[in-house]
Amino acid sequence: MKKFLPYAFALTTGGSAFAADHLDSPASQAEPAADINDIFAWTSADGTKLNLVMTVFPAATAAAAFSDSVQYVFHTSSNAAFGGSNSPVDIICQFDSTQQVACWVGNADYATGDASATAGVESVNGDFRVFAGLRDDPFFFNLAGFRAVVSTVTSVAGSLTFDAAGCPDLDADTATSLATQLALAPDGSSAADFFAPLNTLSIVLEVDLDLLTAGGPIVSVWGSTRSRQ
Numbered sequence: 001m002k003k004f005l006p007y008a009f010a011l012t013t014g015g016s017a018f019a020a021d022h023l024d025s026p027a028s029q030a031e032p033a034a035d036i037n038d039i040f041a042w043t044s045a046d047g048t049k050l051n052l053v054m055t056v057f058p059a060a061t062a063a064a065a066f067s068d069s070v071q072y073v074f075h076t077s078s079n080a081a082f083g084g085s086n087s088p089v090d091i092i093c094q095f096d097s098t099q100q101v102a103c104w105v106g107n108a109d110y111a112t113g114d115a116s117a118t119a120g121v122e123s124v125n126g127d128f129r130v131f132a133g134l135r136d137d138p139f140f141f142n143l144a145g146f147r148a149v150v151s152t153v154t155s156v157a158g159s160l161t162f163d164a165a166g167c168p169d170l171d172a173d174t175a176t177s178l179a180t181q182l183a184l185a186p187d188g189s190s191a192a193d194f195f196a197p198l199n200t201l202s203i204v205l206e207v208d209l210d211l212l213t214a215g216g217p218i219v220s221v222w223g224s225t226r227s228r229q
Contacts, residue, residue: 032057033067034225037200038139039074041221043209050076050207052091053138054223055200060134064201066095072203073224080216087215093130093203094228101203103130108211120204128207135202143194148186149178 033056040053052074057064066072072093077086093103101121102112111123111130120131153168160168170178184191212219 031067031070032060033065033201034070036223036225037137039221039223040138044206048209050209050212050219052205052207052221054203055135055137055139056203056225057201058137058198060199060201062134064134064199065099066101066132066201066203068095068097069228070094070225071228073226074205075222075224076212077220078213078215079218079220082218084216084218086220089212089214091205091207093132095132099132101130101132103128103205105207105211127211128205131202131204133202134199137195137198137200139195140193141195142182142185142191144185145182145191149181152178152181 035056035058037055037058038053040051042051043049044051054072054074056066056072074091075088076091077088079086089106089108091103091105093101095101099116100113101115102110103123104110105123105128109123109125109127111121111128113121115121115130116133118131120129122129162168209219
């Protein structure tokens with residue numbers, strides 16, 4: 001069992017990034033503790049730390065728990081330039097049956113304990129900190145607006161023409177209308193966040209960038225869940 005979410009970004013820009021995947025296939029839904037919702041990554045204001053978030057378990061309740069048979073992995077690699085050679089470092093977290101977490105950043109540092117308190121658990125060398133527990137799902141999705149756009153596109157699919165890349169040829173007014181609908185409710189009112197009442201299990205890390213940038217200042221991040229061997 002594996003599930004992957006990719007994202008790559010340049011730390012030198014000081015920006016933030018995320019990848020999302022909600023309401024997944026039946027196979028992933030059968031093991032929600034291994035079902036990744038989102039991966040978020042951003043640098044601290046002073047540029048010295050990388051903040052990472054992996055959310056799993058869609059629509060988690062207070063009884064939801066991380067699996068003790070799964071490893072939760074942030075895969076990182078660093079480069080001096082885009083397209084350069086990688087310097088990979090994996091950040092791996094796993095849980096026991098009592099929800100005690102154990103996380104390590106490559107071979108550099110290690111943390112273990114109950115990370116459910118807001119302050120989380122600090123690593124042995126003090127180079128990273130981890131929190132793990134139930135949190136409000138941070139992802140915003142206008143499901144009703146999205147479904148309205150899908151319905152509109154489906155109704156005219158037979159009349160569409162497509163370019164060489166397989167994208168539909170739309171005039172400016174139609175493209176603008178569809179983009180506007182994605183940001184509004186079907187009746188034109190403000191969009192409602194489908195995930196607003198839902199929670200998720202979150203693994204949150206704050207890692208010293210020095211542990212991750214041996215290959216250069218451009219860092220790629222992607223996440224996976226995998227069975228423990």
